[in-house]
Amino acid sequence: MSDSPRSVPVVSIVGRADSGKTTFLEKLIAELTQRGVRVATVKHYHHDYETDVPGKDSWRHAHAGSVVAMVSSPEKLSLVQRVEHEMTIPALAAIAYNAGSDVLLTEGYKREGVNRVEISRRGGDTELISTPDSLLALVTDMPEAAPRAVAVFGLDDAVGVADLVQSRFLGAKTGA
Numbered sequence: 001m002s003d004s005p006r007s008v009p010v011v012s013i014v015g016r017a018d019s020g021k022t023t024f025l026e027k028l029i030a031e032l033t034q035r036g037v038r039v040a041t042v043k044h045y046h047h048d049y050e051t052d053v054p055g056k057d058s059w060r061h062a063h064a065g066s067v068v069a070m071v072s073s074p075e076k077l078s079l080v081q082r083v084e085h086e087m088t089i090p091a092l093a094a095i096a097y098n099a100g101s102d103v104l105l106t107e108g109y110k111r112e113g114v115n116r117v118e119i120s121r122r123g124g125d126t127e128l129i130s131t132p133d134s135l136l137a138l139v140t141d142m143p144e145a146a147p148r149a150v151a152v153f154g155l156d157d158a159v160g161v162a163d164l165v166q167s168r169f170l171g172a173k174t175g176a
Helices: 021-034 057-064 089-098 158-170
Strands: 010-015 039-043 068-072 077-081 103-107 116-120 135-140 151-153
Touching: 010 021, 010 089, 021 039, 021 103, 021 158, 039 089, 057 068, 057 077, 089 103, 103 158, 135 158, 151 158
Parallel strands: 010 103, 010 116, 039 103, 116 135, 135 151
Antiparallel strands: 068 077
16 A cells, blocks of 8 residues: 555646636536536645635634634635645645545646647647647647647637646546
8 A cells, every 4th residue: 555645636727927728727627527526726825825814714814823724604614724835736636536536727827737638729829838748738829839659739729728627637437
């Protein structure tokens, strides 16, 4: 038996600023969820951020020194945990596994992302940020920009990318 934690497959949605990453990710989440896949997501920031409303009880708990502040209701659980260093993608995949997810979709991991789906569109900087060997797929309105042997999808083709994710990482497995 292995000492390594169990985890889920990770697919990283990457791209330059304003390339449409979040919009595409929303469509991909909806498509996978409709198929019964239990999706976990993580958005990477390079700076500190607030997830709770200043002045609310959980915010007050965290700012009073709680290392984990949770808010629980019959519909959801929110958790804010102070960390000593940034969590790695494998550690986040283990959390997603423990939460009952089938796949972890990340956004914003330009350097650390794995199984990358890069979003690239005309009008911005069209140079890809991913190396060809790190690309799972390219979502673009410039198919001619794709490296050889990389799957190419249109900017609105969340169905095609969901098919790729499901066949490559999930097989027939769904949350149903």
